[in-house]
Amino acid sequence: MANIFSLIFLFIVLIVVFSSFVTVKQGTIAVVTVFGKYRRILFPGLNFKLPLVEQIYSRISIQNRSVELEFQAVTVDQANVYFKAMILYSVFDQSEETIKNVAFKFVDERNLMQALIRTVEGSIRAFVATKRQADVLILRRDIVEHVKEQLDQILEGWGYHLQDLQLNDITFDDVIMKSMSQVVASNNLKAAAENEGQALLITKTKGAEAEGNAIKIAAEAERQAAQLRGQGIALFREEVAKGMSVAAKEMNDANMDTSVILFTMWTEAIKNFAEYSKGNVIFLDGSTDSMKRTMQELMSMNLLNMDQKKA
Known part of the structure; x- marks a missing residue:
């Protein structure tokens, strides 16, 4: 009988000893409560906790997380705009106050995601509602900056930080696209x-x-x-x-008459006319008076040239 009680006692001791140590994975922070009240946080590694008193309330990931969105907005000129976006967010930091906000602000992860998505969608819709349809496509960067400016303070109160918002696709109705x-x-x-x-x-x-x-x-x-x-x-x-x-x-x-030179030139000219005329007809007056007149003109020209040279 004593042996049975010894075994039971040993078993209880082992349970208490093993329940006194908890392992927290890398990239995770554990939140410890005592009878439902927040007590402290445990960082990655092997940690000690009071057995049967301290309980692990939740394990919070401090790694980056992403979520995809699809929603619709309406411009100031009543055009429907369809967005496909991706949100990248994470825990703001590893401080105790931030981890408490993350652990206790929302009932569960589902409620957090719903609030985050609706907040992002509302901010984008409010911005697009002041813009014209023709301007939306060129305002992609402005939309992202507007959302970050609007959400940073809100998310910080929840213990989170919006690292990036990517608008992967912006489309309109088929009629507008055409x-x-x-x-x-x-x-x-x-x-x-x-x-x-x-x-x-x-x-x-x-x-x-x-x-x-x-x-x-x-x-x-x-x-x-x-x-x-x-x-x-x-x-x-x-x-x-x-x-x-x-x-x-x-x-x-x-003592020869120089007119012979002029007569020779005149006859040579007639000869050239005959050789190179190429079938053209040239009419020359061959009468004695005409020859005499031509000779006189040639002699006059010769005398004129000689006078010019002497001058």
Whole structure:
């Protein structure tokens, strides 16, 4: 009989000893109560508690947690906006006061999540209600900053901190989405037309500049060619005049009539007309009077050239 009581006593002692130690996992803080009243918190590791007196009320995770939201808001111009968002939150810090708020502010985790989600949704709806539908898409960052500013103080009172709010998707009714697509398409067409017009203008401008440059180059080439032709004719005439002067001087020294030179030039001209006329008909007056008149004109021109040289 004594052995039975000894075994029972030993069993009770073992239960008391093992119940005096509790293990708290990493990333978790345990809340201890005594007869339902808050007593203290236990940090990760092996901890001692009074057996049969202190109880583990809850284990609170201090790790980051996330939750996804889907809700609807209405803009100031009565357009429905559909949001898909993700909330990232965590316990504000590991202080005793913060852990007490987390442990006792809400009945359970479900009530906390409901309050958190509804608060975020309400803040976004209030912000969107003051904006136009066309402005919502470009105000994504402003919406996030507004929600954080509104919720930080509220969540801190609950013992939590909103680390991030991501608006993953913002959509509208199908009719609005189609109209927005049409606006984007028309703007793209307008931009394409403007770009095409600019390209055509540039092409025509470059073509006109090239044509103008070509005309300038051709004109300059023609000017230089005309100048060279004039210089060539001048040199030809100068050489002819020199040759005629030498021939005339030699004929004067030989007491010959210089008119023979002019007659020879006239006959050579007729010969060249015949050789290079290419089938054209040239009418020359071959009468004696006409030849005499031509010879007189040539002699007059010769005398005029000689007088100019002497001068």
